Amino acid sequence: MAEGAAAAAQAKERRKEQLRQWARSCTNQEPAEPRWQRRRRRRRRVGDGDEEEDEGDRGSQGEGDGRAVRFERSAEFLAACAAGDLLEAEAMLTRDSGKEVIDSTNTDGISALHQACIDENLEVVEFLVNHGANVNQADNEGWTPLHVAASCGYMEIAEYLLKHSANIAAVNSDGDVPLDIAEDDCMENLLRAEIAKGGVDIEAAKREEEEVMLRDSRQWLNAGKIEDIRHSKTGASALHVAAAKGYIEVMRLLLQANFDPNARDKDGWTPLHAAAHWGVEEACRLLVEHFCDMNALNSVGQRPCDVADEDVLSLLEELRKKQEDLRNEKEANKRAVIDTNMEQHPSYTNKHRRSSVCRMSSKEKISVQDQSKERYVILGAA
Incomplete structure (x- = not known):
């Protein structure tokens, strides 16, 4: 109780x-916020922690010019x-x-x-x-x-x-x-x-949204085409919603279907902004593993860590290092493949070219030409 x-x-x-x-x-001046951007109705941090200025606090007049807002x-x-x-x-x-x-x-x-x-x-x-x-x-x-x-x-x-x-x-x-x-x-x-x-059935009602999103995600993956419809007011994508609500399997399917991990809503929030703000750790991990931009700025210049729930701040720092390691590992593997191809290609080319006259010395060229003449004479006599 x-x-x-x-x-x-x-x-x-x-x-x-x-x-x-x-x-x-x-006053119709305050921009709309997506539903996941007000964790427990707390104020979002800007920069070093200063609070955003509320447009409504300025009153219903213009910027000191006395013009009334209609x-x-x-x-x-x-x-x-x-x-x-x-x-x-x-x-x-x-x-x-x-x-x-x-x-x-x-x-x-x-x-x-x-x-x-x-x-x-x-x-x-x-x-x-x-x-x-x-x-x-x-x-x-x-x-x-x-x-x-x-x-x-x-x-x-x-x-x-x-x-x-x-x-x-x-x-x-x-x-x-x-x-x-x-x-x-x-x-x-x-x-x-x-x-x-x-x-x-209350539990079934609570599962309904996630089940619908799972069904849609599977269809998009199988069809090889994503047909997501953004939220009319917030511009939120399916990945934003899944990240904010912790629908991890939905996220896996969407990312497997090549859904953009850096998709932005109308306020410039990426799925990582949403996952971090709502403290969904597994969603943060999954997005980072798919190389989302951890420094993406929203419309007011905030990174995911700037709007994150306090409980996931240390995790985000850990994931930042992990992503850098993954990126370095990926680059190293890429270079290794390139180096291997470069080693194999000259070997094949040199072997092929060594049988060519143009790769021989002058003395060798004359010898080959003489042999060709002898074969021509013998074949002509025959």
């Missing part, structure tokens, strides 16, 4: 941070719902394309429904669901509104979402279903009862 309480506390803190991120994102319609809708201004939200849904606006998100992938759950605002939750909001929409870390309600212990909201087809087996990027991050005993009991009633 102690571990569950600690996990729930961490989850709740992540939701609070999402709220702060949302407030900043209204918000997009989606940001205005998110703000109206967050403020509980349902009249304005209703007007926007009527005026604009309702479906496009109602499921719009901020840079963290948080929708108005996510935010209403974070704020424990059942009235806004009901308003959004009644207007067609997607109850199973996932944010950039795979959290659905039910994950939010479960982690925060908001029973009424969780019950309402479940009555409106919320997926009890939705798996987030940490591999957790809502039950795994439930806040308290009452929430656990509610979710367990729902799982039992629906006969849901």
Whole structure:
């Protein structure tokens, strides 16, 4: 129970941070981050450890010129719902394309429904669901509104979402279903009862993504052609996802199919950035063995070691030395093959050329020519 309480506390803190991120994102200035780039919602290191400057901290004005930033319609809708201004939200849904606006998100992938759950605002939750909001929409870390309600212990909201087809087996990027991050005993009991009633196989749900990726990877390897579709928001490849989540067999198949180990997402992150950040040791080893670039810089100049989980920093240093040894060994083997070929080739050439007249001395040439004349005379006489 102690571990569950600690996990729930961490989850709740992540939701609070999402709220702060949302407030900043209204300026539409902060670049989106892939889901694996916020390990436990901690700040990423830049350079020698200085924290990144948040664009939202600069306010909604221009760089001192007094020009106001014009918000997009989606940001205005998110703000109206967050403020509980349902009249304005209703007007926007009527005026604009309702479906496009109602499921719009901020840079963290948080929708108005996510935010209403974070704020424990059942009235806004009901308003959004009644207007067609997607109850199973996932944010950039795979959290659905039910994950939010479960982690925060908001029973009424969780019950309402479940009555409106919320997926009890939705798996987030940490591999957790809502039950795994439930806040308290009452929430656990509610979710367990729902799982039992629906006969849901939670373990199968958790394996589903990896199994789909295994199937696709085998098909690509057998066909000799990779048909990966990048994530629409983050630009993440299949190898990024597998590295971040520790799908090692998927990685082996992808690399065997010649998947680029240095593929980059929209923020310049390579699979090694992802594996290092999430502390997936075996993924780091596998990528290094396939000669990934350990010094690759992302869009803000960070190497994999700069964004790595502290637990894998020493491993990365060890792997750096190992990769250098492997590279030297590979070069040595390559030179050995070249040297062997060079030794064999002259031997064959010299043997062939020694029978040629042009390689003989003048005296030898005359002797051969005389012999040829004698053979010609004998053959002519015959």
